[in-house]
Amino acid sequence: MTRAVVFAYHNVGVRSLRVLLAQGIRIDLVVTHEDNPDENIWFGSVAQVCRDCDIPYITPADPNVPEVEARIAALAPDFVFSFYYRHMLKAPILAAPSRGAFNLHGSLLPQYRGRVPVNWAIIHGETETGVTLHVMNIKPDNGAIVDQLAVPILPDDTAHDVFEKVAVAGELCLHRALPRLVAGTATFTPQDLSQGGYFGGRKLEDGRIDWRQSAQQLHDLVRAVTHPYPGAFSDTPRGRLTLWRTRRIDAVPSTSDGGRVTLWAADDKLWLRCADGGLLRVLDATLDGKPLKPDALSAPLEFES
Missing domain, CATH: 3.10.25.10 (Formyl transferase, C-terminal domain)
Known part of the structure; x- marks a missing residue:
């Protein structure tokens, strides 16, 4: 059985966890976030999915600490996945899986690398965005691409409208790519980073x-x-x-x-x-x-x- 450790949050995390379970991936551990009481929590709960499905989960303030790294290494997962988890994962965690670490990002990489890509795409008047499943490394959002799926941005779409499309596209993209990853037949296309830029988070x-x-x-x-x-x-x-x-x-x-x-x-x-x-x-x-x-x-x- 293929085994994974998953870092996940938000609606994309919820949908992606369900894809892994549906395709028979054994999830030995989920790392997620404690909800911030000062944040408008309008999205689904990864922790609730874990409780419903009896999946062990933890909510460390920082995942890149020796005790979390040791726990993941001891699990010896085939894969590590990150689905809208908010912290960068450092080298010890990325090196733990035997078959690679992969992230699902909410843009058509290499465009809109970094934070809140949906919001930035709308601000810049884009008519299309999407999701990218890519290899994780120590630099954000610049690993080789496994698969992508585009969605339209209509003239009056809000960020919430587009994010709902992106969440579904993430589910479809992962569902399509996962069998190839498990079978070892996935292709990896390096990004041309000159074709996109990096964007930071946004404040009030x-x-x-x-x-x-x-x-x-x-x-x-x-x-x-x-x-x-x-x-x-x-x-x-x-x-x-x-x-x-x-x-x-x-x-x-x-x-x-x-x-x-x-x-x-x-x-x-x-x-x-x-x-x-x-x-x-x-x-x-x-x-x-x-x-x-x-x-x-x-x-x-x-x-x-």
Whole structure:
């Protein structure tokens, strides 16, 4: 029987664990994370899957410590897999499996190596992303590719929408590639790292709106950081404005000043003219912590671009 140690978290971790079990992989240990009480936990629980399926699991703050490394080495797994686990794995863990260590990454490598690849792809206006199963080494997301599967990013897709597609694509990609890994017939294609870049994590402050952006750039930011993320925001004299949902449009009711970045209400709707003259309809927003409705915006809000 093929045996594995699995590092997993999030919906991709849940789905991927189920693929391994369905294909008869014996999982001797799962390493996952304790949920952070300060984080919006909107995704499935790897720990719950382990409890349901009687799989031993641990939640170390740092997996790269001698006691965890020794435990994994003693298990002598055939494979180590990482499915949306948040820590880099160092050389002793990567060397433990006899048949290799593999990671499932949420982009079409070598594009968008690093953190939160779905969010970055939307911010940059991509129309496609996907998942890549690749060899793990001590450098992040640069090992040889085993398999990939693409998914579309539609014009109004949010990060949550795309992540749901990526989670399913990860399941399909792993399900397709796993028999070849087990049989020893998988092919390994080196990455051309010149064709992609590395991106870091994002913080709440990265959602602050730059009003010099075009309408398309602002729309992409809004959908990349909307729920369950903290949102795209700007501080105004009336309180913090957070844009949660927008849509590109061609024409809106006119205002008195056509040259400024302006948010205004007309026809019982909210409209936003951006620095490039492009137009957005604001479908969901809050101002000073309260839902912003058209009848509550008594005077337009203007922004420096």
